[in-house]
Amino acid sequence: MIPYKTIIKIDRAGKQPVYIQLTNQFIDLIKKRTLPPRTKLPGSRTLADLIGLHRKTVIACYEELTLQGWIESIPKKGTFVHKDIPILQQQDWIKETTSKKDDKAGFTFKQTPILDRKFPQDYADDYMYVNDGVSDERLMPIKELSIIYRKIANKKRTLKYMNYGTTYGNPELRETLVCYLNETRGLNITKDNILITRGSQMGMFLASQLLVENQDYIIVGETNYSSSDTTFEYANAKLLRVKVDDHGLNTHDIEKLCKKYNVKAVYTTPHHHHPTTVTLCAKRRIHLLNLAKTYRFAILEDDYDYDFHYNHAPILPLASHDTCGNVIYVGSICKTVAPVFRVGYLIAPKTFVDECARLRRFVDRQGDAILELTFSNFIKEGSLDRHIKKVIKIYKARRDLFCKLLKEELSDYLSFEIPKGGMALWVTLNKKYSWDMVTEIAKHHKLIIPEWQRYDIANTKHNAIRIGFSCYNDTEAREFVKRFKKTMVVIDGEESFSK
Numbered sequence: 001m002i003p004y005k006t007i008i009k010i011d012r013a014g015k016q017p018v019y020i021q022l023t024n025q026f027i028d029l030i031k032k033r034t035l036p037p038r039t040k041l042p043g044s045r046t047l048a049d050l051i052g053l054h055r056k057t058v059i060a061c062y063e064e065l066t067l068q069g070w071i072e073s074i075p076k077k078g079t080f081v082h083k084d085i086p087i088l089q090q091q092d093w094i095k096e097t098t099s100k101k102d103d104k105a106g107f108t109f110k111q112t113p114i115l116d117r118k119f120p121q122d123y124a125d126d127y128m129y130v131n132d133g134v135s136d137e138r139l140m141p142i143k144e145l146s147i148i149y150r151k152i153a154n155k156k157r158t159l160k161y162m163n164y165g166t167t168y169g170n171p172e173l174r175e176t177l178v179c180y181l182n183e184t185r186g187l188n189i190t191k192d193n194i195l196i197t198r199g200s201q202m203g204m205f206l207a208s209q210l211l212v213e214n215q216d217y218i219i220v221g222e223t224n225y226s227s228s229d230t231t232f233e234y235a236n237a238k239l240l241r242v243k244v245d246d247h248g249l250n251t252h253d254i255e256k257l258c259k260k261y262n263v264k265a266v267y268t269t270p271h272h273h274h275p276t277t278v279t280l281c282a283k284r285r286i287h288l289l290n291l292a293k294t295y296r297f298a299i300l301e302d303d304y305d306y307d308f309h310y311n312h313a314p315i316l317p318l319a320s321h322d323t324c325g326n327v328i329y330v331g332s333i334c335k336t337v338a339p340v341f342r343v344g345y346l347i348a349p350k351t352f353v354d355e356c357a358r359l360r361r362f363v364d365r366q367g368d369a370i371l372e373l374t375f376s377n378f379i380k381e382g383s384l385d386r387h388i389k390k391v392i393k394i395y396k397a398r399r400d401l402f403c404k405l406l407k408e409e410l411s412d413y414l415s416f417e418i419p420k421g422g423m424a425l426w427v428t429l430n431k432k433y434s435w436d437m438v439t440e441i442a443k444h445h446k447l448i449i450p451e452w453q454r455y456d457i458a459n460t461k462h463n464a465i466r467i468g469f470s471c472y473n474d475t476e477a478r479e480f481v482k483r484f485k486k487t488m489v490v491i492d493g494e495e496s497f498s499k
Helices: 018-031 044-051 055-068 142-153 156-162 171-185 200-211 226-234 251-260 282-295 350-360 369-380 383-410 435-443 452-456 474-498
Strands: 071-074 078-081 194-197 217-221 238-242 263-268 298-302 327-332 344-347 414-416 424-429 464-468
Touching: 018 055, 044 055, 055 071, 142 369, 156 369, 171 194, 171 344, 171 369, 194 200, 194 350, 200 226, 200 263, 200 298, 200 327, 200 344, 200 350, 217 226, 217 251, 226 238, 238 251, 251 263, 251 282, 263 282, 282 298, 344 350, 369 383, 383 414, 383 424, 383 474, 435 452, 435 474, 452 464
Parallel strands: 217 238, 217 263, 263 298, 298 327
Antiparallel strands: 071 078, 194 344, 327 344, 414 424, 424 464
């Protein structure tokens, strides 16, 4: 018998909802094998009586554990720890601009084709763009941030931050983020494990420059965030691709590659895989961590949209389960508040963070200390949490409307799954149509679809792209779908005429 009454501790005064506290403690018990696979769990009523909680809280916990893949319910038998959860191997963590457009340089310099991107030309304001999934800057808490910024800038003690500072980032923000991330993401870090960056992209750049030596191998998804591919290739890495299905990266394919190649790192966006939006399941998360320990590679975890979840609580990052120092965790506040605020972080073992700080000195001497102080206060005052709660409700409503409109108006042309979180849909076009054709015709209806090819770098012909919904209010969403439908009707007419 498991002494649930003594081993489960609930902090009713804590910020974290009680059912999430209970969920995370069950996950910990499963990882430690206190609850081995196939263990039968008490009924919701029995457990509620044992630990003094409302039965609905226990039910919510069990539902969350089922969604994450830690437990399974077997009809007429009960609820059990999932039979396929592997053992997590653990150990202590010791922790060029010119004056004229056509001017040519009078000297030679390195030009890198992989950095080429076909950005759309400037169009009038009445054009609409298909985007990757971006936050709506109109929802930005500009008033709160302005008040905090002005208050900090007017203090005499702020003068010391006007000079050169540490390459690690503002100390106060580092301390604040340590507390915030430990509490909200289940991390167990100190200030020595965190480097403030100008967004997650900077974190990926620093990490790739240090990880890759002479054409080392990095594993990425068959569909993947194209900017990360470019970052790794610029660092002279060789990319190995594995399939991505409804459960995320195929870790068995990763294991096969590790047996054949000397893999230096695996890049993943496990919360919502970019671009397809699927979530890496619990079984594969543990498998990936075990592989990282066995084959001594780094896991570069890009948690770009952790805060945006609609169907259930956010799944804890891989970094929260890492006890062997294999995970490099990058994230940012840019997506959550507004892209203009270049505040992000890189979290890793101290030795790696120290080396990143040394390299950062020659890339970007330091960040904006006053802005970093502003966000430190913004977080400590609870304003970030309030903003997240506000935009989640808005983005969920926008997701629901956008999906409803697409199904009603465009189901003959495309298909998609409603995402559980994030700010975009993974939309597959009917095979009889091509995105080349759609892109060309859409311009006539003032709808711009830039760079759709970057969603199929591996050339798998999946015929899908990522379409963001979070920046469109009701009126804009209806106008977007209207223009998209006009485009498809024209294409259908042209096909009929050609036949």
